Amino acid sequence: MTALLPHIQIETAPNPSVAVIWLHGLGADGNDFAALVPELDLSGCPAIRFIFPHAPSMPVTINGGYVMPAWYDIRGADLTSRQDEAGIRTSERAIVALIAREIARGIPPKNIVLAGFSQGCAMALHTGLRFPQALAGIMAMSGYLPLAEHFATERAPANAHTPIFMAHGNQDPVVDPARGAASRDLLTRLGYPVEWHSYPMPHSVHPHEVADIAVFLTRVLTPEVV
Numbered sequence: 001m002t003a004l005l006p007h008i009q010i011e012t013a014p015n016p017s018v019a020v021i022w023l024h025g026l027g028a029d030g031n032d033f034a035a036l037v038p039e040l041d042l043s044g045c046p047a048i049r050f051i052f053p054h055a056p057s058m059p060v061t062i063n064g065g066y067v068m069p070a071w072y073d074i075r076g077a078d079l080t081s082r083q084d085e086a087g088i089r090t091s092e093r094a095i096v097a098l099i100a101r102e103i104a105r106g107i108p109p110k111n112i113v114l115a116g117f118s119q120g121c122a123m124a125l126h127t128g129l130r131f132p133q134a135l136a137g138i139m140a141m142s143g144y145l146p147l148a149e150h151f152a153t154e155r156a157p158a159n160a161h162t163p164i165f166m167a168h169g170n171q172d173p174v175v176d177p178a179r180g181a182a183s184r185d186l187l188t189r190l191g192y193p194v195e196w197h198s199y200p201m202p203h204s205v206h207p208h209e210v211a212d213i214a215v216f217l218t219r220v221l222t223p224e225v226v
Helices: 085-104 119-128 148-154 177-189 207-221
Strands: 007-011 018-023 048-053 057-060 066-069 112-117 137-141 164-169 194-199
Touching (some): 085 112, 112 119, 137 207, 148 177, 164 207, 177 194, 194 207
Parallel strands (some): 018 048, 018 112, 137 164, 164 194
Antiparallel strands (some): 057 066
């Protein structure tokens, strides 16, 4: 059994019926985005349980082998050279364990959003689109789809129509905007409903992005009235 990652948990109200699992970027931890919750206008949503896991610490090649929180090793500045497939798949299992824990606590997959920033974005796309049950949505911020060469054969049909929020800064010096756009184009070609946002920012989160995230979460996590 995969050990559950340490994490921060925030509930917007008692007895949450939906969940958001939000993955941080390289060198950060779960605190990085936990502080964003009060800034989101989620007044139209049911009670949400936010989970902000902490990635394990490991040496990161591109940073001179310095040990830091990371979902996988990065060996090249272009992000696609000598990808750490083993590390990516190990983190995938750890994230799936978090999803399974929410399901065990009574929140169905269709009420779970997987979100991430930078390296966390890569893991959200990688894991969410391979997950065998349909999720509510995926939020992919300032990142890219790793192991793209395996994606067409490994993707799960259950999430072929899952809404995907993708956002990127057009001044990003860390993850080239072209890398994010290439991932968007691949997903679009395969028929995924990608909602693309570009913001005038570097490798960060823009105030307009915060508002757009709230709109997306409200849409995918609010039950339809029949």
